[in-house]
Every structure is written in structure tokens, then in C-alpha cells.
Amino acid sequence: MPDGRVYQAVADAFYEEGVRTVFGLTGDGNMHWEAALSAKPGVRSIHVRHEHAACAMATAYAVATGEVGVASVTCGPGLTQLSTALATAVQARVPLVVFCGEDPIDASWYNQRIDHGAVVNATGAIYLPARSPRLAVHHVLEAFLTARSRSLPVVLTMPLDMQQKPAAQGAVAYVPSRSIAPKTGPRYPHPDAVKAAAERIRTARRVVLVAGRGAKAAGAVEACKRLAELCDGALSVSLPVRGLFNGHPRDIGVSGGFAHEAAREAFGEADLIVAVGTSLTQHTSDLNLLFRPDQVIQIDADPPVMKHGQVTATHHLTADARLAVEALCAELGNGQARASDWDVEAYSRRVHSEPPDSTEYAVAPGVFDPRDVAAALSAHAPKTWAHVGSAGHCAYFATHLYGREADNFLTIREFGAIGNGLSYAMGRWAARPDQPVMLTEGDGGFLMHIQELETVVRHGMKILICIFNDGAFGSEIHKLRADGVSDDGAIFGFGDLAGIARGFGLDGHVIGDLDEIPELAAAFEAGNRSALWDFRVSDQVMAPTMRRAVGNRR
Template sequence: MSKRKTYEILAEAFRQEGVETCFALLGDANMNWATALAGLGTRMVYVRHEHCAVAAAMAYARKTGEPGIATVTCGPGLTQILTALPAAVRANLPLVIFAGEAPLKSGWYNQAIDQAPFIAAAGATYRPLHHVPLMADAIRNAFLEARMTSKPVVLGVPFDLQERVWPEEAPLPSPSTDLLPQVGAMPPHLDDIARAAERIRKAQRIVVMAGMGAVKAGAGPACRRLAEQCDALLATTLPARGLFHDDPYSIGIAGGFSSTAGRELFTQADLVIAVGTILAHHNADGGKLFGQAHVLQIDVEPVAVSQGLVAAQSHVRADARLGVEALAAVVAPRPATWRNEETIRLVRETPFDPHPYPAEPGLHDPRDVVAALEKSLPPEWEMVNSSGHCSYYFAQMPSRPQERFLTIREFGAIGNGISFAMGVAAACPDRTVVLFDGDGSLMMHVQEIETIRRHGMKILICVLNDGAYGSEIHKLRAEGLSDEGAVFGRPDFSAIARGFGIGGEKIEDLADLPELMTKFRQTGGAAIWDFPVSDKILSPVIRRGHPAKKAH
């Protein structure tokens, strides 16, 4: 009877956890395991850079609610993922990463490195697996930890141990899903609800603001009911944008990306009910958005200070849906004064950024590009927003529901968009994915266009091409400094796309979009649409944060 290798059993341990998709870049320390996992029926997405494997797994986790799975080799393979990991930690995304380790039997190995401190510095958990009979249990426990903490867990398995024969007396444990505590959602304390209801009774103008905790708890309908009862407006954090997209009293995103109308209305609020959100620094625009309002937080882990700011003054500890439902049950309905036609018109008719900029021949205004895409893109397509200067504009698409729009901006890194799009495409293989990105961000991992083509992913990439790193040139100019180090010229992304074997178009006239959209829907596949935009137009985020210095 043939003896089975340890890496084969470890692959079975992953497969037993329900792993259907794994993002991978192979090397000595993971290639045998990954090949065995593929042989068990797991779909392997073989990327061109280790960072992209983990970033794609992040988007997959956000979209599916299941742990995202990635694998990289030891040493340089692991160090390449250290930009993605902090973002996954801060975004509360469950990941399990099979990283391998250098062989224990070698006195010297070129790629050996103490991997644990790197992972700990990123805020994730590192689990070295050095005892063969307990490795399968350790994998089960890693999945259990990722599911319960919503954080990444990295497994280091020396590849010489992976080659050992698996001991017959070490059976696979039951999967982590069998051990997950089966508990109900946390209800609020009645005293907390009474105090919160009194706070609402005394307030004049209220905004109910929902975050990802509200999305996960299914609290959207309850938030709408509460807002209607207490004459409140609705808003969301950036990751939850679109949760109230069809409500006339939704003022959109709360934070640095707030629209002009949204900012005006937030300044009038004296109470913000924050539902299922950590109240991040950007959510309050550094305290400048609704700093005059009392903040009542409803969350299972309420906070007083978040990311350096006093975030909330009163709290209800509860599941987002149950907390809001309990409040709605005791709050007396009040007459509508803020919820009126004037507010609806302000929200509907005020441009998200009305600041005037002169037209430049041959270049688009990014606001016009977004408006044209908002009209042309099918509502059922999955939307992915990247980071950088361009991301402000692409967030301003008010008709798009939350379940069709993904953004992960924690840690502030650009270059992730193409990976996030691949993760969503793997999670939703029957839908077309639209990636909104900037030229600088896309060029960071442009090699993944080949991955998209090879795996037959249906991804349309829309690029705002200003020929530079947008945030940096505007900040340098505001300081009166040379922008030379952030200007690179405008790559011809239509030619680049065709070089990789996918479709490519340079959009010189926005009136062509409907015809191009019809053509793309007929042909399918993947493509890049290159929108040359002015580098003289600053987003409101940059204008507020980096006003031009006066000459002396």
C-alpha cells in the first residue's frame, strides 16, 4: 500500500474546510501542496505576483463572507505580501495563507528568514507547523481563528516536513465549521436603549449612518425605519456606500468622500447614530464632517476613541440590526421637518463637486467620465473601486447598490485594484466586473492583465489616465514644489491591453460610450478603456487637505 505524503493530507485538510478557490504563486515551499489542492478540485488562480494573491483573496473574502485563501512560497514569497496583510487586518477580512517555510534539515538555505516577526508586524497571526502529526489540527484551528476573529492567519510549513510520509495514526479532524459557536446575535440592554431613545428625543436634526457591521447584520431596513420615525437622513461609510442608494433621503457617503450636499447637511446635524461602524478617521473626515454633533454608536464592540479621534459620546452595545430595531420600537414618531422636498432637491440636484475648472482640449473632466459611466454601465455588473486620487470620483455613483460595489482602502495603498477585481471575478464568475482605477495604480501590477486573460475573467478596466500619481502631483503643486518625480506621461493602455491579448479602447469622446458598451456586452471577455483626463482638476479631498500656499 502506497504511503501518502504530508503535503497531500494538508491539501485535504484545506479542501475539507470548503476551499473552492485559492490564489497562488508557486515556489519550492508550496508548489507540491498547491498541486495536490488543485487535484482535489479547488480552483487555482495562478497570479504573477505574491501581493496580488493575497489582495485577490481579500476581495474574495469580502464578497463571499468565507475565508479568502492564498498561497506563496517562503522567504521572498512571504515578504512580498506585507503590503496586503495590514489592509486585511484593518478591514477585518478572514484569510488563511499557506506560506511554507525553509527546510529544517538544511544548515543553510538561501531563502530562509524568520517569518513570524514580519507577519506579527503587519498585525496578522503566524502559526508555524513543525510537528507533522498535529499539522491537520493546526490547519483546522487556523480556519477557526480566521472565522472567529475576521483576521488573516499565515501558516508556515517547512517543505522538507511536507515531504514526510503522513502517519497513519493521525486522522483528519472535523472541519472548523463543526466547532464554530452557534450563538445568536447580541441584543441590546434595555437601559442602553432607554438612554439612546432619550438622546434621540432631545435631538433636532439626526443622521443615521450605517457601516459594514450594518451590512453584515442586515440592518438596512431597520435603519430606514428608524430614520423615518425620527425625521432623520441616511448615510453610509465608504465601504457600505450604496446601502440606501434608492432612498430619497440618503445623503450618500459620510467622510472625506462626502458630496457637496452631504457635507452641507452633516454640518446641520446635532446627532449622528453610527450603526455597525468603527468610526474611522476618514469616516469623520478627521473630525471636520460632523464634529459638532453628538455621536451615538450601536455596535458589538463600541469605542470611545478610534484612530486618534474621540469617536462617540454614547453607546449601545448590540448587534446592529437588533439594536436599531429596539430603538425603533420605543422612539416616538415625530413630524417630518428635515425630510422634505427641499432636502430631496438639494441631494438630487447639487453636483457632487460643483467647483469650476476650465475645459482642456483633448482631455476629459473626471467628473464627466464618472457621470457617463453611471448612465452606461449595466446595474447588474460588479463594481470595484481602487485607491488614489481617482477613487473619489468613482465613489460618486449614487445609483449603484452596496452589494454590487466593493472598495477596500484600509492602509492607503494604491496598486490593489486589479487584484481586488480578480478576487470579485473569482467569487462571481457569471458576472462582469468593472474595475475603476488610475494609471499609476494600474501600472503597479499591470502584469496581472495576463492572469485575467489566462483565466478567462470577465473584467472591464476603466482607467482615469492623468499621466501621473494624481494625489502626489496635486500635493506637490500646492506646496509650490516641482511635480517632476510624480509625472510619468500617459501610457497607451489600449495598446497595452491588446499586447496582453485583451480588448483595448482609448475613449476620446464620451458620446461613444453607449455604442462601446453594446459592443463589449456582445463580445464579453476582458478589456481596458483608457480615459485621458486633465491633471489640473483636484478632488475636494485634495482641495480641502492641501490648499495652495500663498506666494510671499
């Protein structure tokens, strides 16, 4: 390689930012940069078969590690392929830096030319075009600072010919973004706000504490448990941190549309919700069916105030989640528990022992009830495996796998897009290659990026893919049927998914009896290959969220 080129200086800057894992698909616009970065000590490049997968993998990697995820694609079609994955990362507020080539500055025509800024801006990501060799490295710093400070993806683009220009000479040593980002420290609660929130808690009869990602990030778990004990409250979580209170006798599982029947009863009895570090989307309140904004005290360092078109709460305690909850505990008596008139632990026992949905369905011979599949996986898949939950109709059923810590669960569902699951599982594996990953996915979503099975095998990943295979796009068939419209366009049959997996080099099994799971799980854990388990499930069984949705359509 010629020395002293812009692409080399930019690769050096990424390395100084601490980038050691990059997900990409090589093309003209990024190949020299990628080669320069990959040549550095300790850098791992995971080369994919579709650009979408690179961005989605980087998203899951960022969520799992707390670092800025890094992906790389070429210009034009390389960038346009990212749109759905970028939009999902934006909605989930995941910090990424995507290094993208751009058409040559000095070319009068280029067959991959497109308005990159329009594409990136349409997704909600931040478009950062580099046009000067002298400022190229500065733009790397700008990209990482912006991604970290705003928790958003940044697409850093550089023209192909500019990358080959001589790098600026005599530049000062690169200072990574982490070194110069403001160190503000946690935000302390105002004493008056603490007193007001504590008074509301004292006068409430039945309290449910709902913790989200902000509570996990702030290290507020133990303080939340203490607060629940002081007010005899229940502990719940938003879906992304499922398992945050794993094993606690007050844990009633996830809030929102995926809540267990017993949890829904507990929310129905509650007169106060203390929301800790959660943005209170309408998913979390199940469109206000679980609780209303006027029932909520929201604890957050930067409360959104409005989310999904509504005011999130009528009372706020603006502060770092841990410091705020600890201050509330001190104000409420510093150890003196308060009695209430409900049995919180009974709700918790029901959540962890009873089926999450008791609605009866006629299930035809030869297929499983997806609720039974989830229960079997919950019972027999080792709790030490990471679990990645995908989107789609199957997501409700796979939510109810219990006994797993929040650090071992990952889901990114904010954009409502299927087809990301396999890539997210691969990104989660890249964050912890020593830990097997179990992906729960629908057949429709899985087939959208099936080419990445080759990437799984090539990189020696250990991923168990559990397909809830209803032979259809599950959400669509239920809506079409409810509307009295033919569902033919959403049905495509079970297919030979296990055979396809074997063709790529994985182990593939069509599960005929749920009693096979313990033996198969032991074999997977002892082996060194990825595997696919095809569970053929009934297309008659509807998740409660779908039942409520189609019920409103009639």
C-alpha cells in the first residue's frame, strides 16, 4: 500500500477510537480503508453477505457492549441497502459510526452516484460528508463525538478519489472522542422533588415500579428493589431489559403488550406507577391499557415528556436513576417497610409458574402450540446462553423465557421491522464469542437474510436458531382473516428450513417432539457448530397483542 494516504490516516483514527471490531461488506468505496484498519493488531473484521446485516450486527454489538458500533459499506447501492437497519438503530437510539464511500469528487459521471445525504437523513441518522483531505481525521472525531453524545448513528462518507489523496502532514496526535467528551457526572435530584414524589408513594395503595434501560445503565437495580420493599410494590421491566429483577420475589416480568396475564392483573390493581429510566413508549403502557400517564411518576435524567404522541407522565423526578431512587428510599424511612393491601409475591409466583396466556385454541395434529414451544425452551435451554429475541408475531411467545439475566437478553424492536434477528444474534455473538447465542425468530423474518448463514459458518459463530415456523407472515394472516380478506399472499408453507441450514453447514433439525430439546440442547452446547431447530407451529394461535389488535378491527 502507498504510504501516507487519507484512507490510512482515517483508519488510524478509528483505531485510536478503540475500534477493534468492524462489520462490513467490501466494495470500491471502502476497501482500502477496511484493509488498512484490518491490518492493525487486534482488529477483527466480520465480512457479511449483505450490507443491511453489517449495520444490524453493529447495532446489536453496540447494545451488548456499550461501545459505538462500527460498520462499513461502499457508496451508492452499498448505502441504500442500509436504510432499514439504520432507521431501526435511530429509533432505538443506538450509537453507530458507518464508514461509507462516496462517488468521486472529480468524476463527471459515476454509475453508483446517489444523493447520500437524502438517504441518510430520511432514516433519521446523521449525515457527515468529508470533502477535505486536511479535515478527514477531524471528521472521524466529529462522527464519534456525535454518535456518543446524541446516541444516534452517524454515516461518515468520503469520496473514493479523496481517500487516495496524500494525508495532511504535520498533524497533531489524534485525541479520541472519549477523552474530550464532557464528563458531567450524574444528575442529583432536587430535595423538593424527592419529597413530592415520596409523598405520592406514601399515599398510594398499590405501587408497581417499572425499570428500563436507564435504570440498568445507572446501576439502579438494588435501589429499585429496596424501594419496592419499602412501599410493598411490584417490580416490572420494559422489554429490552427483561430479566433485570430475575429471581426477586416481587418480579412480575415485563410491562407492556407482552405482559403476563398475572402481571396485567397486578397493573390493573395498581394506583401508582414509578417508572425508572424508561422512556414510557406506548409499548410499555400497552397503549395505556396497563396504566395511564396520570398514574405515573417518571424518574429520568432527561425525561422525554412526550413520547409516541402523548405526555408520558404527570409527575417527574429529574435525576440519575440510581441517585433518585436512593433518595426516595431515604425519604421514605430508610428501612421501615410500609404495609399495603395486596399480595405482590403471589402475582410473581403466578408469572413464573402459570402460562402467560390461558386462551384456548384448537391446534391441529402435527404442529405445536407456540406457547408450548416457548415453555419448553424456557425450561430446557441453559440459562447461561444469551437469548436474542426477534420481531414479528412470534416475539410475544419468545418473551416468556424466564430465569435469565438482563445481560443475557437482547431485543431491538423500536422500528417494527422483521428480518433483523439473525444479524442481531451475530452481533451479540461478536460481543461475547465465548457464550452461545439462542435466537428465537419467525420463518418470514429468518428467510429475509438467510444468506448470512454462510457468514455464521465462515466466522465460526455458535448460534442456535429456533424458528417459530407457522409457514406464513404471522401478523398479516391474522389481520387479513379479521378483515375477511384472503390470506393467500401471506402464506408460503413450512419449507425445508432445516435442510437449508444443513446446506450452509449448520446442524438442522425439524423438531417432532418437544421432549427432544434437552438432548439436542446438550449436543449443541458440547459441539462447535451452529444449529437450526425448526418448530412447526399452529397458525391459529394468536398472541394477546394480536387478539386485541384484530378485535379492534372488527
